[in-house]
């Protein structure tokens with residue numbers, strides 16, 4: 001199995017709290033992006049103290065309360081299933097702060113991390129404040145919810161977005177990459193993909209590859225899998241009949257999403 005592909009865990013880490021995924025510098029080659037998925041049973045709590053990192057807490061499914069210092073955000077979360085295809089609530093918490101997530105209902109919570117030195121205000125990112133984009137044409141149409149885009153100055157290095165790709169379409173396509181510190185032409189951002197499928201027995205194909213093919217992995221990605229993108233192009237193809245969801249976390253030396261399309265395939269953008 002590719003070292004870029006992670007299958008879900010089922011590791012109990014506290015009463016009513018199950019770790020589903022954990023990606024960090026300790027178990028990957030990533031230096032900027034950290035990522036966790038936890039399932040929290042109704043009434044159970046997950047607490048964390050951040051050091052020099054910031055966190056975006058995404059109420060992926062179900063409802064949660066989030067507390068940080070004097071901030072108390074109640075009944076966050078707008079969906080029981082990501083395929084309701086509507087934005088959800090999130091909370092940004094900066095470095096050197098402690099937060100608590102309490103499940104109001106059984107909930108799946110995504111925790112997105114990246115380096116942070118300059119403590120910024122804790123922020124409730126309301127679902128209705130997510131920018132919604134409809135990108136692409138022909139068979140590369142997809143819908144994007146911008147949870148924490150580079151146009152939002154609330155974070156130091158973290159970028160969070162979720163993407164829906166319907167039956168027979170491709171996303172992150174034409175293939176693009178952001179693995180060079182070469183602004184204004186390209187930024188360097190590591191990335192993780194957390195995937196879900198509808199119906200759940202589905203799969204997508206995702207390729208992660210570099211120009212020199214020193215990295216070239218094509219993976220069958222199933223419901224609940226995570227793909228790491230340390231570098232390279234990273235397109236996703238969705239088979240007929242299925243809907244794809246993924247949540248992306250990106251981070252790097254500069255908080256700018258400036259990607260470069262694979263010149264072999266950029267022509268697809270020129271079609272009328």
Ligand SMILES: O=C[C@H](O)[C@@H](O)[C@H](O)CC(=O)O
Pocket residue numbers: 135142144161163170171172173178191234248259
């Ligand atoms: O680099 C960003 C990620 O690859 C996705 O968020 C991608 O941009 C989604 C898309 O435009 O299809």
